[in-house]
Amino acid sequence: MKFKQAIIVSIFLVIGQTCLAQNRISEDFKPSTLNQPGQEYPEVNSQGYARFKIKAPDADSVRVSLGLGGSGGTRLVKGADGFFTGTTEGPMDEGFHYYHLTIDGGVFNDPGALNFYGSTRWESGIEIPAHDQDFYALKDVPHGNVQQILFASKSTNTQRRAFVYTPPGYEKNKSKKYPVLYLQHGWGEDETAWSNQGHANLIMDNLIADGKTKPFIIVMTYGMTNELRWGHMKDFKIEPFQTVLVDELIPYVDTHFRTIADKDHRAMAGLSMGGMETHAITLNKPDVFSYYALLSGGIYTPEELKGKTKPKLIFISCGSRERPDGVKNAVTALKDAGYNAVSYVSENTAHEFLTWRRSLHELAPLLFRD
Structure with missing residues (x-):
């Protein structure tokens, strides 16, 4: 009996020491x-x-x-x-x-x-x-430019702001025109988020330097989401922002930048609530965009796309700690219905910027291939 008790005590000591070792915090701060x-x-x-x-x-x-x-x-x-x-x-x-x-x-x-x-x-x-932070690191490669623009909005009677990323070489080759991605932030954020928190410009610079994506312009503007309190997203009305984006910002960008100003060379994507905006606007205006991307921002179904102009790509992503099965199942249903759809799940992340940085890194090479 004493022998058995000794064994049990020894086992608990080993377990305890293992747990302490696992919970020991390294002091390499x-x-x-x-x-x-x-x-x-x-x-x-x-x-x-x-x-x-x-x-x-x-x-x-x-x-x-x-x-x-x-x-x-x-x-x-x-x-x-x-x-x-x-x-x-x-x-x-x-x-x-x-x-x-x-x-x-x-x-x-x-x-x-x-x-x-x-x-x-x-x-x-x-x-x-992050173990994979190299893809958004600041490297010795040619860099694009992120500039602030101010554009008039008659619908809101205001001067509004956007940030525009132009790829490396944009200033030198005055004859080349580029596709455009309209990229939306999430609730609580604004038009600075994708550059500051998301490192969208560095992700693009590195992909372009590695020859992994076509160069394109990115436009980031405020999605008019923060007037709603957290938890009241169902009350959000897309029409005011849709008017600003489609009827005011896109014409301004096409006039002031060297864009390929047609549906086939225009994409829209957004994270979280920006994904909800992307979902609504692309369904309401299927003749404006050809590439759709929801980053932790819901899904598309074949039923809601039926009868509308077919997009060239539907990209849906999330973190592995969100709802990856919903994303994967949605893309399977879209593929079965004949759509070019891609899913991406960021491992060991939740509703956070590493999920969205990785998602943009996966999305960019898929855009504007033809």
């Missing part, structure tokens, strides 16, 4: 690449943990809320020096994350981090290095 110049915190380590340090000597409570909107989060502990410090309970997903601080009930940004527009406000950002 380095400043996040998205820190303000000269700031050490927040830090990230090789396992994906994040560590925060905030000076708030008069505060009683500091919590870090991570993710779009921010919830729950990491409680920081106050030291005698007035600094609150803490490390996430577990490793974070690779890629970009929004976060903010809650200090004694008030919401603040981390003074050590750069800010990015998300959750309908400027949020702090942190980058967890």
Whole structure:
């Protein structure tokens, strides 16, 4: 009996030691690449943990809320020096994350981090290095240009803003014309998201340098989504933005840039709520776009496409922690109905920017092939 008890105790000791080894946090922390110049915190380590340090000597409570909107989060502990410090309970997903601080009930940004527009406000950002980050890395290759444009919108009686990516060589060859992708952000974000958080320009630069995609223009504008509160997406009306995009922005771009101004050379894609916008506008205006892409933004069905001009490509993607079976099943149904449809699932990611960076990387080579 004592022998059996000894064996059981030994087994529990081994299990305990294994768990401790698995939960041991490596101390190879380095400043996040998205820190303000000269700031050490927040830090990230090789396992994906994040560590925060905030000076708030008069505060009683500091919590870090991570993710779009921010919830729950990491409680920081106050030291005698007035600094609150803490490390996430577990490793974070690779890629970009929004976060903010809650200090004694008030919401603040981390003074050590750069800010990015998300959750309908400027949020702090942190980058967890990804094993495949090379495809959106800043490299010594020819670079395109991202420029701001301002265009008049009679329908809203405003001057509106968009950002336009033109590929490497656009300024030199004055006779060449290019296809265009209209690329939409998600709820809580704006027209800066795909360049700042998504690295769309770097993804394109690297693909073009490797000869993996045709050069094309990307146009990114505000989708008029943030007037709705989170949870009320069903109340969103597409018509005002559809008018801005189709009747005002596209004609402006075709007039001011060297575009191939026809349906066969025009694509629309969007992440999350931008995917919902893409879905609605491409169904309402099938003679405007030939390539459709929903990135964590729903699906198409053969029934809703029936009787409309057939697109050249339908691309549907999501993270493996979202609803990958729904994406795969939708694409199978579209293929069975005779559509050129492609699915993509980003491994080990959820509703987040690494999913969408990878999705754009997969989508771009499929656009404008003919």
